[in-house]
Amino acid sequence: MAFLRATAFFSLAVSVLSTPISSPLSTPAPDAAIVKRATSCTFSGSKGAASASASQKSCATIVLSNVAVPSGTTLDLSNLNSDTHVIFEGKTTWGYKEWEGPLLQIKGSGIKVSGATGATLNPDGARWWDGEGSNGGKTKPKFFYAHSLTGSSSITNLHIFNTPVQAVSIDGCEGLTITGMTIDNSAGDSQGGHNTDGLDIGESSDVTITGAKVYNQDDCVAVNSGTDITFTSGLCSGGHGLSIGSVGGRDDNTVSRVTFSSSTVTKSTNGIRIKATAGDTGTIGGVTYSGITLSSISAYGILIEQNYDDGDLHGSPGTGIPITGLTVKNVSGGGAVASSAYNVAIVCGAGACSGWKWSGVTVTGGKKYGSCQNVPNPPGSC
Numbered sequence: 001m002a003f004l005r006a007t008a009f010f011s012l013a014v015s016v017l018s019t020p021i022s023s024p025l026s027t028p029a030p031d032a033a034i035v036k037r038a039t040s041c042t043f044s045g046s047k048g049a050a051s052a053s054a055s056q057k058s059c060a061t062i063v064l065s066n067v068a069v070p071s072g073t074t075l076d077l078s079n080l081n082s083d084t085h086v087i088f089e090g091k092t093t094w095g096y097k098e099w100e101g102p103l104l105q106i107k108g109s110g111i112k113v114s115g116a117t118g119a120t121l122n123p124d125g126a127r128w129w130d131g132e133g134s135n136g137g138k139t140k141p142k143f144f145y146a147h148s149l150t151g152s153s154s155i156t157n158l159h160i161f162n163t164p165v166q167a168v169s170i171d172g173c174e175g176l177t178i179t180g181m182t183i184d185n186s187a188g189d190s191q192g193g194h195n196t197d198g199l200d201i202g203e204s205s206d207v208t209i210t211g212a213k214v215y216n217q218d219d220c221v222a223v224n225s226g227t228d229i230t231f232t233s234g235l236c237s238g239g240h241g242l243s244i245g246s247v248g249g250r251d252d253n254t255v256s257r258v259t260f261s262s263s264t265v266t267k268s269t270n271g272i273r274i275k276a277t278a279g280d281t282g283t284i285g286g287v288t289y290s291g292i293t294l295s296s297i298s299a300y301g302i303l304i305e306q307n308y309d310d311g312d313l314h315g316s317p318g319t320g321i322p323i324t325g326l327t328v329k330n331v332s333g334g335g336a337v338a339s340s341a342y343n344v345a346i347v348c349g350a351g352a353c354s355g356w357k358w359s360g361v362t363v364t365g366g367k368k369y370g371s372c373q374n375v376p377n378p379p380g381s382c
């Protein structure tokens with residue numbers, strides 16, 4: 001009987017649809033804990049972000065319905081109870097201001113974030129785009145800090161458009177699944193989008209990203225540090241490709257067991273890129289690229305370098321960040337590389353690349369890179 005009563009309370013979700021609202025309504029009940037777990041709160045309009053932040057501990061489900069986040073503020077859900085469900089509905093928009101951001105931040109354990117059918121998150125980044133990205137010009141807010149999401153958290157079906165600069169930063173996460181995310185900054189191709197990284201990953205473990213579509217003007221995915229990271233069934237268009245690093249000179253310089261599989265990279269400067277900085281220490285171990293299809297690559301089909309220095313292939317390679325146990329297999333890029341570009345460039349320090357597997361790699365159309373160094377066998381040469 002007690003169980004049935006609890007079940008009844010559970011289905012008694014409270015929906016709050018007023019604008020503005022200051023706190024979610026909740027039904028008075030004998031057992032506050034049950035009501036708290038059962039409460040669904042809906043926030044909308046220009047007060048929705050502040051109300052959601054203020055009420056985040058009181059709601060088991062937070063519906064953000066057509067929220068208009070005021071300029072210079074973060075839609076901040078970084079103090080959620082464990083197992084909270086956050087649902088974006090309709091259009092989420094942000095006001096304009098030059099500042100660092102982030103525009104959105106979500107943190108917690110067992111958090112489920114999802115986009116309802118047709119929902120969009122659109123900070124209208126064109127207002128900041130000036131071709132300079134994070135190197136100058138307007139100060140541009142970072143978009144989404146998905147930081148410290150742990151304990152089987154998930155982000156499902158988020159459709160993000162036109163970020164001012166970097167889109168999604170994954171940091172300090174342990175146990176996060178991202179499924180069906182779209183990051184579409186394609187408008188930035190002609191309107192000055194720059195440094196619009198899709199997914200930057202650092203200091204995280206057990207992160208799986210499935211079915212992401214990224215249209216942008218910088219790294220599609222960049223793993224700077226972390227363990228057991230998988231990116232699969234993805235599409236990267238317009239950017240810098242599937243990247244490890246740059247590794248070196250950060251707080252954490254360990255990359256271990258990262259897999260990129262069954263993905264397409266098109267209209268991009270690089271297909272695959274591993275960047276280790278010369279003169280720093282760290283490790284890049286157990287990285288796998290498998291089942292990668294390349295097309296329309298304008299600089300390097302495959303670029304693996306231990307002489308990254310604020311730019312590709314600068315100076316002498318270092319040996320402080322060995323690249324070991326790398327697997328590159330089934331990479332299909334026949335005719336994919338522009339005739340003025342390079343198919344494969346590998347620059348390693350002496351003995352600093354070892355234990356590689358390399359099979360079924362066809363990357364052609366461009367030139368042979370003439371300055372490869374210390375290439376392990378396989379592949380044996382560039």
Ligand SMILES: *[C@@H]1O[C@H](CO)[C@@H](O)[C@H](O)[C@H]1NC(C)=O
Nearest residue numbers: 261262263290291292293330
């Ligand atoms: C190679 O990769 C492609 C694209 O992901 C995939 O369709 C194909 O099955 C793979 N082939 C093998 C032999 O693994």
